[in-house]
Amino acid sequence: MQTLRDIAPYAALAAAALSLALLVLVLILWSSVRRMRRAQLVVMGRHEQRDIVGHVESLDSQVRSLREAVEILTDQLDEQKRHLDHALTNRAIVRYNAFRDAGGEQSASFALLDNHRSGVVFSAIAARDFARIYVKHLRDGVADRDLSPEEQEAVTAAVPRPLAAGEDGPRAARAPRLADEPRPPAGGPPPGDDERKAFDALAELADPPPADPRPSSGA
Secondary structure, eight states: OHHHHHHHHHHHHHHHHHHHHHHHHHHHHHHHHHHHHHHHHHHHOSOSSOOHHHHHHHHHHHHHHHHHHHHHHHHHHHHHHHHHTTSOOEEEEEEEOSSTTOOSOOEEEEEEEOTTSOEEEEEEEEOSSOEEEEEEEEETTEESSOOOHHHHHHHHHHOSSOOOTTOOOGGGOOOOOOOOSOOOOTTOSOOOHHHHHHHHHHHHHHSOOOOOOSOOTTO
């Protein structure tokens, strides 16, 4: 009994030291968890309660949806580029004197063509006592009526290097694709459910959900 009384102070001191050590260990672990939680918030943001695996799966789904949306926009952009080759964006004017007694180059030929040399050519012939306007249609460089030398000069000036029938211009060149899956055919049906989901994912990325006001359990 005397022995127990002798070792009691030492046992109490050892228990106090052990408790202090455990307290220090708990504080260290709590600090580590808090730092980990702060780092986790940088990666995950203030979303609903979920683990890293769930967050990675959500990010993977958003990336796939974003890729699908980019593919859809790429197809639409390629189609619009092909339409631009058929737009009447090239023009040229040639002024000249149609008659010897008319000076000042009052006559003119105006060509309005696309990249395939399809379009129209207007000619305004002015004399001292009359003026006439002629309109000629071209398709792939071939006019429905014979062109005058001035009209041919306007056509050549508007489109020096025309595209062949069915040829795409440099603006319609294919951009590198991100997806490794087979692409859908261009000019297909209007966007369906998958396309809407892809664009919805884009909207979610542009407008993230509001932060959760509840305090985090790890803080």
